[in-house]
Amino acid sequence: MRIAHLSDIHFGGENPQAVAAASAWLAAEPLDLVVVSGDLTRFGETQEFVSAAAWLKTLPKPRLVTPGNHDAPYLAWVDRLFTPFARYERAIGRARFQTHLAPGLAVYGLNTARGVQPRANWSKGQISQNQVAEALAWFAQAPADALRIVVCHHPLTEMIGGPMTGKVWRGEAAAQAFAEAGIDLVLSGHIHAPFTWPYGYGDGHTYAAGAGTLSVRERGVPPGFNLIETDAEEMRVQALAWTGSKFEPSRTWSLARR
Template sequence: MTAAPTLIRLVHLSDPHFGTENGDAVEAAAAAARALRPDLTIVSGDLTAEGRSQEFSAARDWLASLPQPQIVTPGNHDTPVWNLPQRLFWPFGRYRAYVGQPAAAGFLPGLTVRSLNTARGVQPRFDWSKGSIDLDAVRQAAKEMTVATKALKVFVCHHPLVEMTNAAVSGGVHRGLAAARLLAEQNIDLILSGHVHNPFSLALPWGDGKTYAVGAGTLSQRTRGTPACFLTIEAGPDTIRVAVQEWTGAGFEQGLVWALPRRRLGNYEKEEASLPLS
């Protein structure tokens, strides 16, 4: 038996869009993340603007400057925008070459995390930027996470599974509501995403009401009414504190903070001592 960590700290970054990145903000965010020494760094997609090799090369260098361990998932901009054959037959080939697998899993003491890719190269609808999710893969991820009964359970994807009424764009995830409900009913604590470029926090209406959809903003120049920003997440025994770290042009300052009631953990049991990624 291992004593429970008193606090789990996550840094959640998203949508740097290398090629249209805010250069000062992405460098400062990496420095801030290193200073925070998080238990896990999460990057929820749209590393690039157009899926070009040079953009992925810059993104890879930036990821290398962020604290380890990491969970990274692709976004809709991480497919080749203008190369239609690649979009059709090899949409995440460059992502795999420069970053790694589009889905990942891992355990830390007091934490279990899964990511799934909601981006698609092409879809049978006009707007290919919108998301889609495989419910069988969601069920499998939830099943794997529920084994770690006492851990903070975190699910990561690029597109929000539920729509934000104040967001400038829609995630439009096929089967998104069904996936969100499934995760809530399996007591997953956090569903982390990006895509809309506006930070948010929302308690989902299913299960015990203590599953939260949380979105990071952007670190690019493509802001949509809110500054470039990232999130810090600190999970204690009773509360999950989500804070927006806003770029001022000279540094990051804490903005909006959400204090989210956490479901009871009971006695902690060690699941794994390290974070293997797959």
């Protein structure tokens, strides 16, 4: 199984050379799925969504795309308050959840971003008990031998030493629930740096994996994305970094499967 995981493109503030090179790389590779875990835009502006939608159409199918906090309008306050993901849904697709089911693979995308929250920093994440329950009910219908992946924008638990935080409300409880249900991977973005780590719950074989950014908003890490390759024994997450002329492997993690 080969899955490309991209995140935080931030059209309106994208790195044009890296975005174009990523498109060419993806088109040349045999892939089972392309995942984009949110923040397709910089400010949630209509023209940014037009650019994002046009770019997505150049990527191989199948694709699964989730929204991020930057995909709610930054300046259009009425829209942000009442219909924060209407622009996203018109241009990209359903915001609330997405699914992909194929032989050996079950993927569920959910939205951890919110238009407004009862705290000062609206960029941080939330996940509700209902969202977790709906995801697990869907996975319960998937074949038992399928690789199980959850996709969301914010890391459910914090990356130690990371360049920024997700501070996801109810994130730790969601991570525990997914681990105890036998989810294999939880893919996210938001912090603009690649990482992996195991959740400290269940049998220890549920892992978080984050992708970097293809924007100019670098946080000490070059633009890049991840390639995930799996077999019966392990999941290999390879971070590909933009050198200015091409993507090169910068780090690879080997994660043992249950």
